Amino acid sequence: MDAILNTAKTWLTDFFDPEVKKEVLHLIDNDTDELKDRFYKQMEFGTGGMRGVMGVGTNRINKYTLGKSTQGLSNYLIKTYGQKDVKVVIAFDCRHNSDTLARTVAEVFSANGIKVFLFSDLRTTPELSFAVKHLECHAGIVLTASHNPPEYNGYKVYWTDGGQIVPPQDGEIISEINSLSFEDIKFKANDSLIELIDKDVDEAFIEASVANGNFNAAGKDDFKIVFTSLHGTSITAIPEVLKRADYKNVTIIEEQAKPDGNFPTVKSPNPEEPEALSMAVAKAEEIGADMVVGTDPDSDRLGIAVRNLDGEMEIVNGNQAMILMTKFLLEQQKQKGFKGNEFIATTIVSTPMMEAMAKAYGVEFKTALTGFKWIGKMIKDFPESNFVGGGEESFGYMVGDFVRDKDAVTSTLLACEIASEAKAKGSSFYKQLIDCYVDYGFYKEKLISITKKGMSGAEEIKQMLKDFKENPVSSVAGSKVKWIEDYNTSIAKNVLTGEEKTIDIPKSNVLIYETEDGTRIAARPSGTEPKVKFYISTNTKLEKAEDFKKVSKELDDKIQIILSELNLG
Numbered sequence: 001m002d003a004i005l006n007t008a009k010t011w012l013t014d015f016f017d018p019e020v021k022k023e024v025l026h027l028i029d030n031d032t033d034e035l036k037d038r039f040y041k042q043m044e045f046g047t048g049g050m051r052g053v054m055g056v057g058t059n060r061i062n063k064y065t066l067g068k069s070t071q072g073l074s075n076y077l078i079k080t081y082g083q084k085d086v087k088v089v090i091a092f093d094c095r096h097n098s099d100t101l102a103r104t105v106a107e108v109f110s111a112n113g114i115k116v117f118l119f120s121d122l123r124t125t126p127e128l129s130f131a132v133k134h135l136e137c138h139a140g141i142v143l144t145a146s147h148n149p150p151e152y153n154g155y156k157v158y159w160t161d162g163g164q165i166v167p168p169q170d171g172e173i174i175s176e177i178n179s180l181s182f183e184d185i186k187f188k189a190n191d192s193l194i195e196l197i198d199k200d201v202d203e204a205f206i207e208a209s210v211a212n213g214n215f216n217a218a219g220k221d222d223f224k225i226v227f228t229s230l231h232g233t234s235i236t237a238i239p240e241v242l243k244r245a246d247y248k249n250v251t252i253i254e255e256q257a258k259p260d261g262n263f264p265t266v267k268s269p270n271p272e273e274p275e276a277l278s279m280a281v282a283k284a285e286e287i288g289a290d291m292v293v294g295t296d297p298d299s300d301r302l303g304i305a306v307r308n309l310d311g312e313m314e315i316v317n318g319n320q321a322m323i324l325m326t327k328f329l330l331e332q333q334k335q336k337g338f339k340g341n342e343f344i345a346t347t348i349v350s351t352p353m354m355e356a357m358a359k360a361y362g363v364e365f366k367t368a369l370t371g372f373k374w375i376g377k378m379i380k381d382f383p384e385s386n387f388v389g390g391g392e393e394s395f396g397y398m399v400g401d402f403v404r405d406k407d408a409v410t411s412t413l414l415a416c417e418i419a420s421e422a423k424a425k426g427s428s429f430y431k432q433l434i435d436c437y438v439d440y441g442f443y444k445e446k447l448i449s450i451t452k453k454g455m456s457g458a459e460e461i462k463q464m465l466k467d468f469k470e471n472p473v474s475s476v477a478g479s480k481v482k483w484i485e486d487y488n489t490s491i492a493k494n495v496l497t498g499e500e501k502t503i504d505i506p507k508s509n510v511l512i513y514e515t516e517d518g519t520r521i522a523a524r525p526s527g528t529e530p531k532v533k534f535y536i537s538t539n540t541k542l543e544k545a546e547d548f549k550k551v552s553k554e555l556d557d558k559i560q561i562i563l564s565e566l567n568l569g
């Protein structure tokens with residue numbers, strides 16, 4: 001506790017604002033637990049940048065923690081590119097303080113002599129990724145905590161290619177940041193270096209989104225969409241993109257269209273949670289719409305609901321959306337003619353069905369660690385290859401490579417194109433998904449996330465993952481475990497034969513069991529929220545589309561057995 005108290009006391013100097021000092025003193029005198037949680041560590045970079053609860057403390061998002069990161073980043077940019085001509089672009093979302101924190105970040109960059117393009121109002125994360133390349137910037141920042149609860153905020157950092165920072169830059173930037181003290185932050189702005197941007201970049205982004213996502217699908221006049229921005233940023237882009245792609249029947253959920261950091265109409269602004277789309281789904285039922293699309297606050301995640309075989313609205317998960325979008329893009333590419341350098345990509349915790357589909361098309365398949373930054377890195381590392389599309393289970397998709405992060409703007413348009421075209425042909429989004437199951441195997445997945453907050457929660461998560469590793473399961477739902485993939489040691493071991501393989505991707509705290517029948521169970525700590533995640537993937541054959549409901553139920557039952565075997569519910 002002494003070390004924590006000493007760290008807290010360093011925030012009592014005149015460098016910190018008087019109200020900050022007051023709050024620290026109050027915590028020292030009255031709330032030891034809270035003090036511990038706020039000062040026991042520094043904010044760290046995770047799966048999607050730096051993300052945490054807002055407030056005073058080294059383990060909180062505030063102008064000092066973000067200021068220090070920005071100071072470190074400024075030093076690194078100047079060391080790498082020289083003082084002259086370094087340019088960055090900054091965007092912010094609808095969250096509380098995102099605008100003022102964006103301003104602070106801009107001021108710190110400018111105080112270091114760096115030219116800053118600052119969006120004048122909220123914008124989507126994909127637009128920021130696009131803007132980095134469009135404005136030929138060296139880096140980009142978006143102030144957002146994505147889909148996290150309202151008390152969170154954060155900072156995603158992009159590099160010259162428009163992708164989030166990855167090795168080696170991330171490690172080098174982090175050591176630069178860690179070498180600084182808060183007093184090193186230059187807060188005194190050079191306003192002449194801060195230029196507000198808006199319409200010109202919007203226009204270029206919207207045009208590029210339409211160009212990449214519009215495939216001139218049939219049946220647009222007869223296709224009804226319900227759209228919700230869940231109080232977030234996508235309202236600045238998606239309605240316009242759909243309009244320019246000729247969709248006229250778009251109903252916007254007005255109650256959720258107003259940007260609001262409290263997200264007052266939802267429990268959580270995360271399209272992964274079915275409740276987030278409930279208002280839009282109800283509207284779709286009322287007006288007989290074909291599709292619901294809803295995005296998270298920074299508009300990189302996309303939730304989709306479509307009519308199932310019984311004509312009811314059903315939310316499709318991230319794996320399912322990814323399968324159908326990739327299938328569509330591969331078909332398009334096939335019609336143009338494959339050149340032989342195409343690849344599709346996903347992450348180690350997403351559906352293995354992507355690999356089955358890649359094999360069927362004869363295109364290369366690549367797998368990355370969790371996080372789109374790793375998919376962005378593949379594009380950067382293989383400039384001769386042609387990235388067709390890819391995504392991950394957590395409701396994220398990327399269409400081509402003009403935005404180097406998951407992009408709910410172009411993906412929304414792509415989903416509408418697929419569904420509209422399918423409907424015009426007498427099929428549907430849902431039926432086409434079933435066709436994919438017949439062609440590539442029926443894969444069904446389930447994610448279990450368990451939230452454990454604060455310092456003690458972090459310890460519990462560590463323990464749960466340790467137990468999962470140290471007490472290996474030998475069979476899952478009657479099938480013997482064959483492979484244990486340990487991404488911390490980079491070793492995959494066939495426990496039936498003793499064979500060992502090296503895992504050729506960066507180390508990470510992930511453990512995956514794979515059984516003889518291809519069932520996969522992955523466990524890892526979230527890098528963006530205080531959660532531990534268990535990903536279950538089952539599969540079987542689907543001989544014909546008519547058997548879909550029966551086989552789907554069999555896989556559901558199997559998932560239930562696995563959950564109870566693993567004590568997960």
Ligand SMILES: O=P([O-])(O)O[C@H]1O[C@H](COP(=O)(O)O)[C@@H](O)[C@H](O)[C@H]1O
Binds near residue numbers: 371396525
């Ligand atoms: O949260 P977002 O939408 O920025 O998304 C970020 O976090 C997600 C969840 O990561 P984790 O499981 O570590 O929490 C990742 O899948 C995603 O690629 C990353 O960009």
Ligand SMILES: [Mg+2]
Binds near residue numbers: 146296297299300
């Ligand atoms: Mg997001």
